[in-house]
Every structure is written in structure tokens, then in C-alpha cells.
Amino acid sequence: MAVPRQKFSSQASPELLAAVREIARKEGRQFQAVLEEALREYIENRDREKLRSSVMAHFRVSVEKNRRLGELLAR
Numbered sequence: 001m002a003v004p005r006q007k008f009s010s011q012a013s014p015e016l017l018a019a020v021r022e023i024a025r026k027e028g029r030q031f032q033a034v035l036e037e038a039l040r041e042y043i044e045n046r047d048r049e050k051l052r053s054s055v056m057a058h059f060r061v062s063v064e065k066n067r068r069l070g071e072l073l074a075r
Helices: 014-027 031-065 067-074
Strands: none
Touching: 014 031, 031 067
16 A cells, blocks of 8 residues: 655755756656655664764763773773
């Protein structure tokens, strides 16, 4: 079953639109499919970055908390 689509209006630079159209042409895909893929990847990458920053914050706290142990182990 096809996923329902919703039309929307937006603007982008001519260069960016041309690049997306060229990707679609080279891959034999529709423009909207390439645009949807780009939007999906953008959202996934933002979510991943948020996760990474929280993991790194915990890592920094752990390193600071165990700094002395790390110094002793390094000897």
C-alpha cells in the first residue's frame, strides 16, 4: 500500500535544487523520492548527534571522576 503524501511549499537555492535534481536524474529516481530520503537522513543524523552528545557528556564526567585511577594505571 502506498504511503500517503502531503504537498508543501518551500524555497531553496537554485544550486541546491539543481544538485538534488541531478542526483535524481543520475539514479533514475523521482525528485520527491530523493528529497524525502534527504529529509529522513537529516532527521536521523540530528537524533544521532543528540545521542552522541549525551554519551560524550557522561564520558567526560566519568573521566573526571576517575582521573586519579587513570593516572595510577598509566604508570
